[in-house]
Every structure is written in structure tokens, then in C-alpha cells.
Amino acid sequence: MKWVESNLGLVWDLTLTHVALCIPPIVIGFLLSIPIGWFANRFRVSRGTILVVLGLLYTIPSLPLFIFMPLILGTSQVSSLNVTVALTIYAVALMVRSASDGFGSVDSDILQAASAMGYSGWQRFWRVELPLSGPVLLAGLRVVSASTVSLATIGSVIGVTSLGYLFLNGLQRTIPAEVASGIVAVLVIAVVFDLVIVLAGRLLLPWNRGDRSARATARAARRRAVLVAEGAS
Amino acid sequence: MNLLGEGIAWIVDPANYAGPQGWIVRMLEQLFYTFGAIAVAAVIAIPLGYLVGHTGRGRDIAVSLSGGFRALPSFGVIILLALGLGIGFKAPLLTFVIIAIPPILAGAYAGFEAVDRKTIDAARAMGMTEWQVMTRVEVPLGLPLLIGGVRSSALQVVATATLAAYVSGGALGVFIFQAFATRDYPQALGASVIVTALALALEGIFALIQKLVVPRGVVAKEPKDVRARAPRPRATTGIPVQEGK
Amino acid sequence: MFTAIKKGRLLTGLVAVSAVVALAGCASSDPLGNSSTSGSTDAASGPIVIGSQAYYSNEIIAEIYAQALEANGIEVTRQFNIGQRDAYLPALESGDVQLFPEYTGNLLQYYAPDTTARTSDDVYAALADALPQGLEVLDQSPATDQDSYNVTKEFSDSNGVTSLEDLAKVTTPLTLGGNSELQTRPYGPEGLLSTYGVTVGFTPIEDSGGPLTIAALKDNTVQLVNIYSADPNIKTSGLVTLEDPKGLFLASNVVPLINSDAATPEVTAVINKVSAALTAEDLVDLNSQSVNDQKSADTIAAGWLEKVALF
Incomplete structure (x- = not known):
């Protein structure tokens, strides 16, 4: 406990750094997954290929992927971009499946109705498909967020600072409290991110509240997102 | 630089796969972690999951836990426990x-x-005891999803097991940590390819098991699609029929 | 339908999300200074980038450099905790990192594995020749922190082992524990065999001679461990450091490695003063403050700079 008291500042600073390291991959991964997921769902032929390739990416263990990033990107060995890009790859690999499921969950009758009402393909996407696949997208995003926050700690092994610093440093100095602080801080960030996503979902998808079937859909989506998520670390 | 070629060359070099320090032994260690962890976890988690599922108490806690635990930094936990x-x-x-x-x-x-639920009600109506409902109806019908959970665990553990080497726990991570410390890219690539291949093999095996355990004559209840058409009561003629649940 | 209310809700949602992103933006200041410098930095214009190994003791020295330079009005950026030599030396050569606390013997052996230099002065002289274009070392410090092989007191007593030479007499199988890169280093298992005729197995333990290494030694998983000589654990755990009469290890003094572009007269003068003042006892004491008193690197560095009162 001696360590925690005298190092609260360090834990807080590292927490902020960790947050800053995690947000770009989560946001960029989410944004990239929407067109890819839409494409995978729209053209059934491509779906299998896209999902298999992305599933393959997600089985690559994180440490070697981090190590190879400078070779692939031509970045410096010590650049935090290495971790950002690797985490984005994982985020996309996880998220595209959810996105594809999400677009697939929109009833084809509804899409036809929208077209019949004179919506163009573009309008139909923004006003019908995207909002209605919202619950499934959110469920996927929650898993991506938790996974990213956890994986970012391994960046410390290759010298990109995150809360993982506390694991390495705490080990060398034999300070279990330091390691434990790191674990707790990671979990706190994950919970806060999760709450923010759920809250954003409530604000953006208000029609889900109070509707029993919509809540059931959201729950099923969450369960599926959790169950299909595997690999990495 | 033909890194991929060098990586493959690393894998097929007998100096790298043979002996107690070779990758075959390390791969077996990786599998030991995977199946060991799953076996212990299954003994704890399956009865608990069945209890929750059968009684309907603690709904969604299991799923929340599963999602939330994804945020648990395994690297930190390994070090703390070590x-x-x-x-x-x-x-x-x-x-x-x-x-x-x-x-x-x-x-x-x-x-x-x-x-x-109707299947279960039918089973009860046929005079099955709660125990029989569980063992003869719920367990066989739920098996594909259970195997899905086991598969998810296996893939997580097989990828994470590379971290064991950090605390001298062996497995394929040994090559990866050493390759990182000495910038030996062919070795890092070779070992990563083996880990990924292992993950894919497990994925294939579990996908097969998942298919095999679907009881004969049963249309799989596995929700392949999250298309939630069913719960919405469909307007037919006049008054919508609300199915009791 | 929902499209009517959607705009308002969408706006609120977007505000909430962007607030979080903005918050994260504010948080981008890095406590350990790892900014995302991907290109090389121009030494003359920007602050000097100081790096450190992922080793707490090295981080303390780097922090001392940083605070000493700051006390003399020179701007610094800290990019600590970069890992092992093979990872950070390319970054130093490219100029992404400019100043780094190093150890003469290990650094020389990295660039010239076959070197025959063993004494502190020989090593330092050879190092100046061995460094690649664009890198140079400033004055070396009297403080040493070199690899050393250690056994438990019990092992030493029961086998009559006090020197690496004695190990050849031990009949039970020996396993060496240390960071994984030790396996390929010239003083690793191969060096032990060629210099002393001792055959050892190898178990990688990644904590740089930390608690896991000591635990493995104590429970006899390994019999011989590599621990840096300035590590306070050697003393607190009652280990016996084996003598090295045939010079398997090179003398290894703390030395600042610097990218030539950053080696301005001002920087050189400040860092040389620090190096001259840092003694071997100081280094053990600094490490002990970190491991035993659990003080942070910046507190320890500030305390030492205050004690020696250089500036």
C-alpha cells in the first residue's frame, strides 16, 4: 500500500496515457468496420472470405504483431503508432463480424418497405439500416472496447507506454501492489468505456427502450458478440 | 528481404523443432495450457452455467462477466500470480x-x-422430473452452444499462452520473447505462424465437434442469425396474438 | 417516426462521444514521455530525447540525466522503458532517441562480440572505435553495473564453489537462469563452455534478475543466475557472486551513449559532471531505494542530485 499512496500520480498519468492509446483504435476500428461489414453482408459471396480473413488476423498473438509493425509500417521501433495500428487491426477483426451480423439483423421486409417509400440506397442505409442494426453494432463495440483496453497493456513489452508499465516495473522491483494497481486501473477504464458506449447507445437509439422485442434483440446480440469473440492477447 | 521464407525455414530446421527446447515440445506445452485450463474451467463453469440456465436466476450475469473479463489484462494477472x-x-x-x-x-x-420453453413445458407435461428435463432435454439441445463457449475459451487461451514464457512457463512464447530481445525476426515469425496454425486447427476441430453434437433430427437451436423476427407478435386478422412467455 | 426525433438525439449522442474523445486528447501528455515520434528529430531545434531500458535501474540513471539537463535549462523529452539493446540501438542510430544510459562492456560486446578487452579502461577505449557512425560515448562513470553469475550461499558452501572455474568440478547438472537474450550472448552458455569448460542448461526468466530469478534460484529450479552487479538483491538475498578470473565478463561502467547530433558542448558538460559524481556505491543505493523503499525514479533521481549538489 505504501507504493500506491506515493504513486497515485503515476497511476493516474499512466491511466490517461492508456486511455489516449486505446481510443483511436476503438473509434477507427468501429468506423472502418461499418463499410466492410455492410459489404460482407450485402454480397454473400464476399462474406465468407472477409470473415475468414479477419478471423485469421485475430488469431495472431498480439506480441509478435506488435514486434512486426515497424517492419510493415516502416515506423520507428519505439513509435506508439505500432501499437495503435495493431490494436486497430484487432478491433476491425472483431467488429466486422458484429457489423455484418448487425446489417443482417435488419428485416428484409423493412428494407423493401423503405425502397418502396422512395428511399435511395444511400438514404436507406443512413435512415434505416444503420439505425436498426445499432443494437448489434453496440454489442460488438462493447467487446472491442474491453479487448482493446486489455491488449494495450502488452504494448509496454515493446516500449510503448501504457498501464502495462506497472506490470513490468512492479515485477522487477517485486512490488505486487504496483502490478495490482495496473490491473485495477485497466478494469476501471474498461468499465468506464463500457458505460460510455451503453449511454451513447441509449441516446442514439432511444427507440430501443421500453420495447421488449428490441431489448431481447440487444441481449441476443450482446451474447453473440461475447461468444464469437476469441483469440488475440 | 524474404522474411516469410526465412520464417518457414526457421520452422522446418530440425535444430529448431527437435529436442526439449524445440518448438514441438513448446507447442505441446502450449496445448497443455489450453486443454488444462479448459478442463479446470469446465468443471467449474458448466455446472454453474447449467444452474443459471435451468433456474433462470442470474440471467445475463454470465454474459456480462464473459464480456467484462475480456478486459482483464492477462499479462498483469500472470505477473501478479507469479x-x-x-x-x-x-x-x-x-x-x-x-x-x-x-x-x-x-x-x-x-x-x-x-x-x-414450449419444448420444456412439453417435457414436463410428459412427466419428466426436473433432473430429467435437464439431462434429457436441456443438456443435449444446449450442447452446440456450450461447445461454442468452449471453443471461444480455447482460442483465447491458445493465443494468450504465449505470455506464459514471460514468467518462465515455457510454451511457444519462449521463442517470441527471445526473438524480440534479439531482433530475430525469422524466429518471431516462425513461432507466430505455429501459434496461429494451432489456433486455426483448434477452431476447425471445435467447429466440427459443434456440428457433431447437434442431436439427430433436431433443427439446431443455435441462433445462426440474430435476426429477431420471432418475438414480434405478427398482426394476422383482428387482434394480435401475444404469446405468453 | 424516429427520424423526426433522431436529429436531436443524434446530436446529443455525438456531443457525448466527442466530449470523451476530447478528454482523451487532453490526456495525450505522456508520463514516461513516449511521444509518437516516428521520424527522426532534429537535434538542434527540439528538446533532447532521453531513452532508457525497460530496467528500473537504467530508468533511474536516465531520470538523473533528464533532471540534470533540465536544471541547466536544457529541454528534454523522456522516452523511457524501451526494452533491450537490440530494440533501442536502432532508434538511437536513427536519432529518434538521442541520449541513453549504457554500460560499456555490454555495449562493446554488442558491436564487437569478439573483443578481447576486459578492463574498464581497455573496454572504454575499444568502445569508442567500435561505435557506428553517428553515435558516441561521453565520459564513463566509476559506477559499474555488469552481468555476474551468482549462486546461493548453500550451493557455494556445499560444492566449494566461489569462482566460475570451480563450476567445472560440480557433478550435478547446472541450469543457468537469466533474460532470454542471455542464451545468445557471448558470455552466455556458450561462453561458459568455451572459457571455463562448464556445460549448463538454460532457463529464460524475463525479469532482469528480479524476484522470479531469485525465487527460481532458491527453489533450485536453476542453480546459477545472471544478476547485474549493482542489484541490491545480491546482498539482501545472501547470494554469492562467482569470481571471473578468465574475464568472461567485460568490465561494464555506466556510460552515456549519445547521438552525435545531440552532443552539444552544454549537454556534454552537464552529463560528464553527472557521470564523474556517480559511484558504484551510489548506484547500489539508488537501486535499493527503488526496490526496498519503493520510491519512484524521479524522487530517487532528485534526491541524488540534491545530495551531490552539482548544479
Whole structure:
């Protein structure tokens, strides 16, 4: 406990750094997954290929992927971009499946109705498909967020600072409290991110509240997102 | 630079695969962690998941746990446990058990929940005891989803097991950490390819098992699609029929 | 339908999300200074980038450099905790990192594995020749922190082993524990065999001679461990450091490695003063403050700079 008291500042600073390291991959991964997921769902032929390739990416263990990033990107060995890009790859690999499921969950009758009402393909996407696949997208995003926050700690092994610093440093100095602080801080960030996503979902998808079937859909989506998520670390 | 070629060359070099330090032994260690963790986790998680699924109590806690545990930094947990347990396989194995439990729990629970209530009511109406309802109806029908949970656990553990090497727990991570410290890219690539291949092989095996355990004559209750058409009562003629649940 | 209310809700949602992103933006200041410098930095214009190994003791020295330079009005950026030599030396050569606390013997052996230099002065002289274009070392410090092989007191007593030479007489199988890169280093298992005729197995333990290494030694998983000589654990755990009469290890003094572009007269003068003042006892004491008193690197560095009162 001696360590925690005298190092609260360090834990807080590292927490902020960790947050800053995690947000770009989560946001960029989410944004990239929407067109890819839409494409995978729209053209059934491509779906299998896209999902298999992305599933393959997600089985690559994180440490070697981090190590190879400078070779692939031509970045410096010590650049935090290495971790950002690797985490984005994982985020996309996880998220595209959810996105594809999400677009697939929109009833084809509804899409036809929208077209019949004179919506163009573009309008139909923004006003019908995207909002209605919202619950499934959110469920996927929650898993991506938790996974990213956890994986970012391994960046410390290759010298990109995150809360993982506390694991390495705490080990060398034999300070279990330091390691434990790191674990707790990671979990706190994950919970806060999760709450923010759920809250954003409530604000953006208000029609889900109070509707029993919509809540059931959201729950099923969450369960599926959790169950299909595997690999990495 | 033909890195891929060098990586493959690393894999097929007898100096790298043979002997107690070779990758075959390390791969077996990786599998030991995977199946060891799953076995222990299954003993804990399956009864618990069935209990939740059968009684319907603690709904969604299993799923929340499973999602939330994804945020648990395995690397930190391994190190923290190793500080208490010392080097070797104990700290990593315990960590992997912890991360393997939630998906199996969720799979066991979801498998039960996916069984149509009407089927269970029918089973009760036929005079089955609660125990028979569980063992003869819910367990067989829920098996595909349970195996799905086990598969999810296996893939998480097999990828994470590379971290065991950090606390001298062996497995394929040994090559990766050493390759990182010495910038030996062919070795890092070779070892990563083996880990990924292992993950894919497990994925294939579990996908096969998942298909095989679907009881004959049963249309799989596995929700392939999250298309939720069913719950919405469909207007037919006049008054909508609300199915009781 | 929902499209009517959607705009308002969408706006609120977007505000909430962007607030979080903005918050994260504010948080981008890095406590350990790892900014995302991907290109090389121009030494003359920007602050000097100081790096450190992922080793707490090295981080303390780097922090001392940083605070000493700051006390003399020179701007610094800290990019600590970069890992092992093979990872950070390319970054130093490219100029992404400019100043780094190093150890003469290990650094020389990295660039010239076959070197025959063993004494502190020989090593330092050879190092100046061995460094690649664009890198140079400033004055070396009297403080040493070199690899050393250690056994438990019990092992030493029961086998009559006090020197690496004695190990050849031990009949039970020996396993060496240390960071994984030790396996390929010239003083690793191969060096032990060629210099002393001792055959050892190898178990990688990644904590740089930390608690796991000591635990493995104590429970006899390994019999011989590599621990840096300035590590306070050697004393607190009652280990016996084996003598090295045939010079398997090179003398290894703390030395600042610097990218030539950053080696301005001002920087050189400040860092040389620091190096001259840092003694071997100081280094053990600094490490002990970190491991035993759990003080942070910046507190320890500030305390030492205050004690020696250089500036």
C-alpha cells in the first residue's frame, strides 16, 4: 500500500496515457468496420472470405504483431503508432463480424418497405439500416472496447507506454501492489468505456427502450458478440 | 528481404523443432495450457452455467462477466500470480483458467436459454422430473452452444499462452520473447505462424465437434442469425396474438 | 417516426462521444514521455530525447540525466522503458532517441562480440572505435553495473564453489537462469563452455534478475543466475557472486551513449559532471531505494542530485 499512496500520480498519468492509446483504435476500428461489414453482408459471396480473413488476423498473438509493425509500417521501433495500428487491426477483426451480423439483423421486409417509400440506397442505409442494426453494432463495440483496453497493456513489452508499465516495473522491483494497481486501473477504464458506449447507445437509439422485442434483440446480440469473440492477447 | 521464407525455414530446421527446447515440445506445452485450463474451467463453469440456465436466476450475469473479463489484462494477472507462486506453469495456468471460465459459463447458460420453453413445458407435461428435463432435454439441445463457449475459451487461451514464457512457463512464447530481445525476426515469425496454425486447427476441430453434437433430427437451436423476427407478435386478422412467455 | 426525433438525439449522442474523445486528447501528455515520434528529430531545434531500458535501474540513471539537463535549462523529452539493446540501438542510430544510459562492456560486446578487452579502461577505449557512425560515448562513470553469475550461499558452501572455474568440478547438472537474450550472448552458455569448460542448461526468466530469478534460484529450479552487479538483491538475498578470473565478463561502467547530433558542448558538460559524481556505491543505493523503499525514479533521481549538489 505504501507504493500506491506515493504513486497515485503515476497511476493516474499512466491511466490517461492508456486511455489516449486505446481510443483511436476503438473509434477507427468501429468506423472502418461499418463499410466492410455492410459489404460482407450485402454480397454473400464476399462474406465468407472477409470473415475468414479477419478471423485469421485475430488469431495472431498480439506480441509478435506488435514486434512486426515497424517492419510493415516502416515506423520507428519505439513509435506508439505500432501499437495503435495493431490494436486497430484487432478491433476491425472483431467488429466486422458484429457489423455484418448487425446489417443482417435488419428485416428484409423493412428494407423493401423503405425502397418502396422512395428511399435511395444511400438514404436507406443512413435512415434505416444503420439505425436498426445499432443494437448489434453496440454489442460488438462493447467487446472491442474491453479487448482493446486489455491488449494495450502488452504494448509496454515493446516500449510503448501504457498501464502495462506497472506490470513490468512492479515485477522487477517485486512490488505486487504496483502490478495490482495496473490491473485495477485497466478494469476501471474498461468499465468506464463500457458505460460510455451503453449511454451513447441509449441516446442514439432511444427507440430501443421500453420495447421488449428490441431489448431481447440487444441481449441476443450482446451474447453473440461475447461468444464469437476469441483469440488475440 | 524474404522474411516469410526465412520464417518457414526457421520452422522446418530440425535444430529448431527437435529436442526439449524445440518448438514441438513448446507447442505441446502450449496445448497443455489450453486443454488444462479448459478442463479446470469446465468443471467449474458448466455446472454453474447449467444452474443459471435451468433456474433462470442470474440471467445475463454470465454474459456480462464473459464480456467484462475480456478486459482483464492477462499479462498483469500472470505477473501478479507469479510474484506469489514463483516461476513455472502454475501462475500462467491459473490465469488461463480465470480467462477460460466466462465464455464456457456463457455458453452453458446460453445453451439452456436457447431451448424453446414450449419444448420444456412439453417435457414436463410428459412427466419428466426436473433432473430429467435437464439431462434429457436441456443438456443435449444446449450442447452446440456450450461447445461454442468452449471453443471461444480455447482460442483465447491458445493465443494468450504465449505470455506464459514471460514468467518462465515455457510454451511457444519462449521463442517470441527471445526473438524480440534479439531482433530475430525469422524466429518471431516462425513461432507466430505455429501459434496461429494451432489456433486455426483448434477452431476447425471445435467447429466440427459443434456440428457433431447437434442431436439427430433436431433443427439446431443455435441462433445462426440474430435476426429477431420471432418475438414480434405478427398482426394476422383482428387482434394480435401475444404469446405468453 | 424516429427520424423526426433522431436529429436531436443524434446530436446529443455525438456531443457525448466527442466530449470523451476530447478528454482523451487532453490526456495525450505522456508520463514516461513516449511521444509518437516516428521520424527522426532534429537535434538542434527540439528538446533532447532521453531513452532508457525497460530496467528500473537504467530508468533511474536516465531520470538523473533528464533532471540534470533540465536544471541547466536544457529541454528534454523522456522516452523511457524501451526494452533491450537490440530494440533501442536502432532508434538511437536513427536519432529518434538521442541520449541513453549504457554500460560499456555490454555495449562493446554488442558491436564487437569478439573483443578481447576486459578492463574498464581497455573496454572504454575499444568502445569508442567500435561505435557506428553517428553515435558516441561521453565520459564513463566509476559506477559499474555488469552481468555476474551468482549462486546461493548453500550451493557455494556445499560444492566449494566461489569462482566460475570451480563450476567445472560440480557433478550435478547446472541450469543457468537469466533474460532470454542471455542464451545468445557471448558470455552466455556458450561462453561458459568455451572459457571455463562448464556445460549448463538454460532457463529464460524475463525479469532482469528480479524476484522470479531469485525465487527460481532458491527453489533450485536453476542453480546459477545472471544478476547485474549493482542489484541490491545480491546482498539482501545472501547470494554469492562467482569470481571471473578468465574475464568472461567485460568490465561494464555506466556510460552515456549519445547521438552525435545531440552532443552539444552544454549537454556534454552537464552529463560528464553527472557521470564523474556517480559511484558504484551510489548506484547500489539508488537501486535499493527503488526496490526496498519503493520510491519512484524521479524522487530517487532528485534526491541524488540534491545530495551531490552539482548544479
